[in-house]
């Protein structure tokens with residue numbers, strides 16, 4: 187599997203250091219509060235687990251599954267709820283956790299949904315930000331790393347459901363996805 191990777195963009199060590207840094211920031215931000223951490227399945231899973239283990243405050247975890255990519259490389263522009271939260275959002279401090287913001291469609295949709303459901307506050311934390319991919323206006327409150335407009339996989343990020351279990355973020359060899367990212 188590692189043979190499919192052209193280069194490592196962000197190492198396991200860099201990811202761990204960043205999770206500690208962001209966890210410390212969240213610990214301060216949510217001091218004395220009881221935020222609802224919302225992981226966006228499936229990509230956010232490794233980052234959510236790692237960043238929250240360094241967040242030293244009481245918190246609740248829940249998950250949304252929304253999809254925008256439909257298996258391909260490019261975003262289809264559609265967002266669909268596959269699994270909704272089990273938790274009531276009204277009056278809560280929400281912390282949305284993502285692996286990457288690309289077009290911004292997924293997060294734009296979620297932020298609007300949680301505003302409609304009357305969240306008291308909404309913060310976004312993302313491991314990766316790909317500003318060049320943006321088609322709608324959305325910004326994270328905390329960003330781990332900016333990435334160039336390349337097809338990145340690993341540490342939650344997939345190509346056709348593969349590579350999520352890589353411990354680093356890397357760039358896929360073009361011959362694997364057959365062309366331009």
Ligand code: PRP
Nearest residue numbers: 227228229253254255288289290291292
């Ligand atoms: C990917 C990624 C983000 C979203 C970012 O999820 O994990 O959630 O796309 O793209 P956007 O900013 O253009 O909306 P995907 O829908 O592929 O589902 P997955 O997390 O299960 O891979």
Ligand code: MN
Nearest residue numbers: 226227228229
């Ligand atoms: Mn995702």
Ligand code: MG
Nearest residue numbers: 229255343344
């Ligand atoms: Mg995906």
